[in-house]
Amino acid sequence: MRIYADHNASVPLRPEVLQVMLPFLREQYGNASSVHAWGARARCAVEAARAEVAALVGARPADVVFTSGGTESNNLAIRGLERGNRRAVVVTTPIEHASVRESVAALADDGYEVRNVAVDGAGRVAPDAVAAAVDDDVALVTVGWANNEVGTIQPIAAIGAACQARGIPLHVDAVQALGKIPIDVRGVALLSLSAHKIGGPQGVGALVVRSDIGLRPLLRGGDQERGRRAGTENVAGIVGFGAACRLVGTELGAAAEACIAMRERLWDGMRAAVPEVVRHSPTGPDCLPNTLTVSFGGVRGEALVAAVDLAGVAVSSGSACAAGAGEPSHVLLAMGCDTARARDGVRFSLGRTNVPEDVARIVEVTGQAVRRIRMARAEA
Amino acid sequence: MGRTPRRGDRVVVGMSGGVDSSVAAALLVEAGFDVVGLSMRLWSEPTASGCCSLDDFLDARRVADQLGIPFYVMDFRDAFVDTVVEPFITEYLAGRTPNPCVRCNQFVKFGSLWQRAQELGAAWLATGHYARVVRDPVSGAAQLCAAVDAAKDQSYFLFSIEPRVLARTLLPLGALCKNEVRDRARALNLPVAEKAESQEVCFVPKGQYAAFVARAAAAHRPSAGDIVDETGRVVGRHDGIHQFTIGQRRGLGVQGAAPHYVTGIDPASGTVRVGPRAATIATGLRAVQPNWLTECPVPAGERVQVKIRSRFAPASATLSASGPDGFELWADAGLPAVTPGQAAVLYDGVRVVGGGWIVDALRAA
Numbered sequence: 001m002r003i004y005a006d007h008n009a010s011v012p013l014r015p016e017v018l019q020v021m022l023p024f025l026r027e028q029y030g031n032a033s034s035v036h037a038w039g040a041r042a043r044c045a046v047e048a049a050r051a052e053v054a055a056l057v058g059a060r061p062a063d064v065v066f067t068s069g070g071t072e073s074n075n076l077a078i079r080g081l082e083r084g085n086r087r088a089v090v091v092t093t094p095i096e097h098a099s100v101r102e103s104v105a106a107l108a109d110d111g112y113e114v115r116n117v118a119v120d121g122a123g124r125v126a127p128d129a130v131a132a133a134v135d136d137d138v139a140l141v142t143v144g145w146a147n148n149e150v151g152t153i154q155p156i157a158a159i160g161a162a163c164q165a166r167g168i169p170l171h172v173d174a175v176q177a178l179g180k181i182p183i184d185v186r187g188v189a190l191l192s193l194s195a196h197k198i199g200g201p202q203g204v205g206a207l208v209v210r211s212d213i214g215l216r217p218l219l220r221g222g223d224q225e226r227g228r229r230a231g232t233e234n235v236a237g238i239v240g241f242g243a244a245c246r247l248v249g250t251e252l253g254a255a256a257e258a259c260i261a262m263r264e265r266l267w268d269g270m271r272a273a274v275p276e277v278v279r280h281s282p283t284g285p286d287c288l289p290n291t292l293t294v295s296f297g298g299v300r301g302e303a304l305v306a307a308v309d310l311a312g313v314a315v316s317s318g319s320a321c322a323a324g325a326g327e328p329s330h331v332l333l334a335m336g337c338d339t340a341r342a343r344d345g346v347r348f349s350l351g352r353t354n355v356p357e358d359v360a361r362i363v364e365v366t367g368q369a370v371r372r373i374r375m376a377r378a379e380a
Numbered sequence: 381m382g383r384t385p386r387r388g389d390r391v392v393v394g395m396s397g398g399v400d401s402s403v404a405a406a407l408l409v410e411a412g413f414d415v416v417g418l419s420m421r422l423w424s425e426p427t428a429s430g431c432c433s434l435d436d437f438l439d440a441r442r443v444a445d446q447l448g449i450p451f452y453v454m455d456f457r458d459a460f461v462d463t464v465v466e467p468f469i470t471e472y473l474a475g476r477t478p479n480p481c482v483r484c485n486q487f488v489k490f491g492s493l494w495q496r497a498q499e500l501g502a503a504w505l506a507t508g509h510y511a512r513v514v515r516d517p518v519s520g521a522a523q524l525c526a527a528v529d530a531a532k533d534q535s536y537f538l539f540s541i542e543p544r545v546l547a548r549t550l551l552p553l554g555a556l557c558k559n560e561v562r563d564r565a566r567a568l569n570l571p572v573a574e575k576a577e578s579q580e581v582c583f584v585p586k587g588q589y590a591a592f593v594a595r596a597a598a599a600h601r602p603s604a605g606d607i608v609d610e611t612g613r614v615v616g617r618h619d620g621i622h623q624f625t626i627g628q629r630r631g632l633g634v635q636g637a638a639p640h641y642v643t644g645i646d647p648a649s650g651t652v653r654v655g656p657r658a659a660t661i662a663t664g665l666r667a668v669q670p671n672w673l674t675e676c677p678v679p680a681g682e683r684v685q686v687k688i689r690s691r692f693a694p695a696s697a698t699l700s701a702s703g704p705d706g707f708e709l710w711a712d713a714g715l716p717a718v719t720p721g722q723a724a725v726l727y728d729g730v731r732v733v734g735g736g737w738i739v740d741a742l743r744a745a
Contacts, residue, residue, distance in 0.1 A: 309450060
């Protein structure tokens with residue numbers, strides 16, 4: 001039996017979404033910028049999707065800029081922001097996704113000062129700490145709505161209020177939050193979204209840009225997306241993104257409840273079956289419903305991920321790329337873990353593909369793998 | 381210990397992204413094993429000559445994907461630094477010439493990697509080395525033997541595998557010649573079939589040992605010293621003993637009618653001794669920290685063949701002392717440039733019976 005428990009990495013394309021996309025990969029082949037009837041049909045589909053995406057986050061459709069995904073959205077928001085007459089300071093946190101960190105690093109290369117707002121042991125950003133970090137020199141605050149590695153949900157409304165009090169634009173990477181918890185763009189100047197984390201296709205996302213925010217496009221060319229993102233629209237992808245938004249919007253509460261129930265049973269099972277397990281994800285309502293990140297003392301995350309993969313269970317550890325093998329999780333480090341512990345983190349992220357019976361199997365497979373790894377270490 | 385490999389057993393194969401380990405993985409798949417590919421991240425800085433580049437990982441992954449086996453890149457940097465790189469530096473600073481590949485095999489590949497393999501539930505560890513593990517079909521007892529392809533034989537580099545790990549080791553290329561391995565890679569359409577060999581020490585930029593050691597050991601860089609000839613006369617100066625190895629002729633900066641060769645390095649005084657070629661010839665050697673691949677140490681008085689470098693025709697010798705702490709042997713003929721820090725590997729025909737680390741060259745009185 002194979003079990004996919006890595007929904008924070010990617011969610012399978014929903015069959016309903018595929019059905020809506022298929023015509024645009026077949027007979028509906030127009031370019032959305034073309035003046036003829038083919039173009040008009042494509043354009044209509046893109047605009048309908050734009051309205052669906054906007055509706056899910058409480059935005060104006062005109063503020064939605066379609067992109068190639070979360071990474072491009074984060075790059076566009078951070079590197080494309082018009083600095084205006086503000087001095088060059090950007091405020092961020094030490095637990096952001098690589099696409100945010102590297103975009104901020106690009107600003108630092110351009111001479112920006114970077115201020116990091118610390119997080120607590122559960123990965124929470126305190127709005128007061130953000131308020132204390134912002135002054136009139138700050139051009140941008142960027143904070144993830146929910147953390148991809150441990151699932152911590154930030155108090156975005158309060159952080160937004162702290163930014164608004166000083167008229168500072170707030171960028172929020174909502175890629176992990178979308179489809180899992182209610183998202184409201186009010187108080188947020190720039191909001192990054194991705195389709196494949198909610199059952200849409202890979203390769204499409206959006207940046208919601210409040211109308212008063214000036215943005216320099218990263219991709220230059222035609223005037224698609226109101227001049228904010230050049231390039232022929234990924235019509236099928238955008239249509240799929242819209243369909244996925246419509247679906248998750250209607251299911252949000254029920255899906256969250258089901259995930260929370262499975263996740264807590266997973267945690268209870270782990271705790272009962274495996275000694276020395278530490279939960280890094282928050283235990284309260286400020287955690288994504290589907291995410292449980294734990295570490296098993298002395299068990300390297302990369303070893304456990306491989307061991308359970310060989311037994312048919314898909315989960316993640318901090319770093320997903322080959323070149324980064326063995327790097328400690330920057331998120332767990334920021335939360336106060338030592339380097340060894342920060343290499344041990346393993347993330348279970350549940351979703352619509354999971355059924356309650358999966359939980360017992362995940363616990364069984366994980367427990368077996370942890371015992372075997374600890375035994376091999378003891379014999380060495 | 382005494383197991384023989386069976387179809388369906390899980391095998392972790394160390395995959396570097398090169399043609400040898402790729403073919404090794406393919407042969408294991410063909411033989412019906414449950415094969416898991418694993419690439420080792422050993423070193424952080426990519427080097428021009430070395431491994432561990434992203435390209436190598438991607439090559440290994442492409443091969444694994446083509447073979448349809450699970451594949452993972454895992455981090456062994458701590459073990460590599462502690463057991464290979466640091467000793468490499470301290471050995472040079474102690475006036476010896478280290479052999480990092482042997483240590484990497486002993487501690488990292490057939491140490492940490494084997495442990496990781498067991499963590500993944502593997503019964504066997506395989507690599508793309510050219511050597512053979514010959515098993516008694518009944519008892520499963522394992523012997524390490526030279527590869528069929530003498531030109532590619534790497535058994536010298538494997539002498540220090542612990543017997544309990546050797547018992548769980550598979551070396552699928554031992555019966556093949558290099559050109560046969562390439563042919564297999566081509567026949568399987570592996571993307572690395574034409575990839576060039578890597579020969580250098582993987583973490584040192586092409587041939588620049590002295591610069592690497594000097595940089596790494598900046599804090600306690602060996603001081604300058606004298607170069608003295610056989611008579612004790614100072615014939616030159618040098619700025620660090622780590623630049624020298626026994627038998628070296630180039631780069632001494634010594635003038636003279638006959639060429640000078642390094643015959644000895646004294647780390648305490650920083651003195652490098654030189655002499656004529658004949659002075660680099662020893663007749664015996666003493667080795668410590670042995671690894672015996674026989675039931676018990678080969679006893680004194682036994683005849684063996686010894687290799688004092690990888691590319692070295694085995695020399696016939698007699699053990700004059702032997703035990704769990706080391707051995708001493710005398711060769712029938714002269715041994716050129718016996719070099720402290722290198723391994724002395726003992727053969728009985730094609731079988732590796734043991735080996736140790738050279739600490740002294742011996743000369744008959």
